[in-house]
Amino acid sequence: MSDSNSSDFTNPSTFILLGIPGLEAAHVWISIPFCTMYAIALLGNFTILFIVKTEPSLHGPMYYFLCMLAITDLVRSTSIVPKMLSIFWFNSREINFSACLTQLYFILSFSTMQSGILVAMAFDRYVAICDPLRHSTILTNPMVAKIGLAVVLRGIMLILPHPFLARRWPYCRTNIIPHTYCEHIAVVKLACTDISVSSYYSLSVALFVTAPDVFFIAVSYTQILRAIFRLPTKDARLKTFGTCGSHLCVILASYIPALFSFLTHRFGHNVPLHFHILMANMYLLVPPMLNPIIYGARNQQIRDRMLQPFTHKWT
Structure with a gap:
């Protein structure tokens, strides 16, 4: 292994992950909620996949997308938790x-x-x-597959x-x-050269991928809310809003921690390092x-x- 304090290595065979600097004494205690969250994520997302696979009535676009979301959640959390523990x-x-570098790639690509x-x-x-009358003709199984393929390739x-x-x-x-x-960023900052290409490309992906995604989601739900408020009865409005409530909760749970971590990393220079690392883990855990809860x-x-x-057991 290369000496950690050496100043003459150019391609280290290994990196050393410190964990959470400043909180080393609490690592075992911090691992308990992290391990619990990971166990719940595994159980919940595998349960979602199993239920959708075994229940024919759930073989529809919304549940196919839900399964894709479960898979991305499983890969992202599994990419970091075993090594972290x-x-x-x-x-x-x-x-x-x-x-x-493989871990880095899986985290970013599946995010x-x-x-x-x-x-x-x-x-x-x-x-x-x-447009409920055209839902079955627009979001056919081949169309869902094409959307899924486009998302993966992107x-x-x-x-x-x-x-x-x-x-x-x-x-x-x-x-x-x-x-x-x-x-x-934590990895490329270790390089002893100008990393502006990596930094600008990372920022470009964040701006030209995440920003349009958030925009399209906001436009979609603005139109959905307008349609809900035009429904004739209160019961119909509540029922329709209930079907979208879970989606809104998932979107908020996904983007808010990610946005907070991104802003803290880019602009929160006075934020303690251990707090930034904790937030970066929360964003992935x-x-x-x-989501399955x-x-x-x-x-x-x-x-x-x-x-x-x-x-069935009690009847």
């Missing part, structure tokens, strides 16, 4: 250089995919509420330059990353945990299917 529990801080899936889900709700292709750029930089200062995982609690069909074994 090994740091907290076993002080296993080394990560191979290629493995670090981009998740954003695209949320746009697709908003579009599905828009068509279902604002995430793969747009993020692909990040690890390639990171690999070509010389790392001659240190191989110590003050983080729990290989966050993109909270949505995967909350939100859908399980607010979606009648999924809730009924989840409770079916228990209702």
Whole structure:
């Protein structure tokens, strides 16, 4: 392994992840809520996938998109939690250089995919509420497959330059990353060269991918809310709004922590490092945990299917 304090290595074989600097004594205690969130995310998202697969009545566009969301949540959380827990529990801080770049790529690409899936889900709700008679003809299974493929390809292709750029930089200062995982900026900041290409490309992806996604979601839900308020009865308005409530909760749970982490990283220079790292972990752990809970609690069909074994037991 390269010496961490060496000043003459250019391509380290490993990086050293410090975990949460300043809170090393509390690593074991911090691991408890993180491990709990990960366990809930695994159980909840696999439950969603199983229910949709085994229940023919749920074989529709909204639930297909929900399954895509569950898969992205599983991949994102699994990309960071096992290594993070090994740091907290076993002080296993080394990560191979290629493995670090792979982790970086999976986090960014599947986060981009998740954003695209949320746009697709908003579009599905828009068509279902604002043009219900054409919903089955617009969002056919082939169309859903094409949307899913476009979302995946966008995430793969747009993020692909990040690890390639990171690999070509010389790392001659240190191989110590003050983080729990290989966050993109935390890695490239270690390079002893001008990293403006990586920085500008990262900012461009954030502005020209996430910003349009948020805009399209906002437009979709503005139109949905207008359609809801035009419904003739209060019961109809409440019922229709209830079907969209879970989607709105998922969108807020996904974008608010991500936005907070992004703004803290870019502009919060006075924010303590340990607080920034905690928020960066929350942004990847909270949505995967909350999404299945939100859908399980607010979606009648999924809730009924989840409770079916228990209702059969007591009848």
